[in-house]
Amino acid sequence: MTGWLEGRRALIVGAGSGIGRAVVDAFRSEGARVAVLERDAAKAAALEAEAPDVPVTVGDATTRAANDTAVAAAVAAFGGLDVLVNCVGVFDFYRSIEDLDAAVLDDAFDEMFRTNVKSHLHSVKAALPELKRSGHGVVLLTESTSSYYPGRGGVLYLSSKFAVRGLVTALAHDLAPEIRVNGVAPGGTLGTDLRGLPSLGTAERSLGDAPRRAEELAARVPLHVALSGEDHAWSYVFLASDRARGITGQAVHPDGGIGVSAPRKRS
Numbered sequence: 001m002t003g004w005l006e007g008r009r010a011l012i013v014g015a016g017s018g019i020g021r022a023v024v025d026a027f028r029s030e031g032a033r034v035a036v037l038e039r040d041a042a043k044a045a046a047l048e049a050e051a052p053d054v055p056v057t058v059g060d061a062t063t064r065a066a067n068d069t070a071v072a073a074a075v076a077a078f079g080g081l082d083v084l085v086n087c088v089g090v091f092d093f094y095r096s097i098e099d100l101d102a103a104v105l106d107d108a109f110d111e112m113f114r115t116n117v118k119s120h121l122h123s124v125k126a127a128l129p130e131l132k133r134s135g136h137g138v139v140l141l142t143e144s145t146s147s148y149y150p151g152r153g154g155v156l157y158l159s160s161k162f163a164v165r166g167l168v169t170a171l172a173h174d175l176a177p178e179i180r181v182n183g184v185a186p187g188g189t190l191g192t193d194l195r196g197l198p199s200l201g202t203a204e205r206s207l208g209d210a211p212r213r214a215e216e217l218a219a220r221v222p223l224h225v226a227l228s229g230e231d232h233a234w235s236y237v238f239l240a241s242d243r244a245r246g247i248t249g250q251a252v253h254p255d256g257g258i259g260v261s262a263p264r265k266r267s
């Protein structure tokens with residue numbers, strides 16, 4: 001522990017598994033007090049059992065009401081809020097426009113953008129008064145390599161993640177100077193439970209179940225690393241800390257260097 005977040009009060013939205021769960025542990029190890037909003041009751045119960053001092057709200061982050069309840073729980077426990085992190089997301093398992101039936105497009109679009117984009121907006125809106133009151137408020141949204149490059153998700157996931165990147169830019173502009181807003185853009189990640197969409201019949205499918213995922217992740221990036229939520233969590237710690245006090249509207253890219261990959265040779 002180095003105390004980078006000593007005294008900070010954080011709400012982490014979507015923290016029952018994967019990256020958000022790792023951010024909970026990293027923030028606590030750096031001295032922050034942490035509250036959580038999580039939709040999955042079983043994951044919430046497991047977190048409460050492991051960390052009884054973490055106030056956990058069970059609710060759907062795509063709704064204003066659940067975010068209001070979670071902010072109120074954090075404020076009741078800690079007296080205020082300094083950092084909002086959103087790690088909510090769902091995936092489309094690489095469906096291209098040709099793979100998507102026109103009949104499911106309306107529902108799939110709504111499910112993807114409601115979860116990946118609207119939940120972020122609602123959580124920021126609900127936390128805003130407390131973050132302003134904090135005097136050093138920070139918002140951290142979870143982007144992806146899919147916020148920058150094609151090929152690592154389908155058309156709905158990619159466009160939703162570009163939208164999260166847009167939120168970072170717009171919110172950083174609108175909320176300065178009181179609140180810093182940044183993104184973390186992880187590459188493919190080990191050990192998460194990223195789920196699909198009900199409308200595409202993949203709600204119970206988890207990206208974490210993909211076979212040989214570690215080898216596949218390492219092979220696709222210049223650094224040949226397969227990163228986990230624990231690796232990414234330090235980017236959130238840095239951006240939440242005063243070490244990043246001059247940084248807003250940016251993203252940190254813990255992705256093994258995918259942006260400097262050489263173009264594929266033509267065979």
Ligand SMILES: NC(=O)c1ccc[n+]([C@@H]2O[C@H](COP(=O)([O-])OP(=O)(O)OC[C@H]3O[C@@H](n4cnc5c(N)ncnc54)[C@H](O)[C@@H]3O)[C@@H](O)[C@H]2O)c1
Pocket residue numbers: 013014015016017018019020037038039040043059060061062087088089090115119142143144145185186187188189190192193194195207229
């Ligand atoms: N897994 C990857 O390879 C990867 C890569 C880049 C970016 N990301 C992004 O990282 C973020 C976290 O993904 P992860 O891989 O850790 O997945 P995850 O499913 O393990 O974590 C997401 C958490 O959010 C919760 N959640 C989902 N919808 C919710 C809702 N409506 N309300 C409240 N909680 C909800 C889930 O139950 C889960 O606990 C997502 O935004 C994802 O798009 C993931």
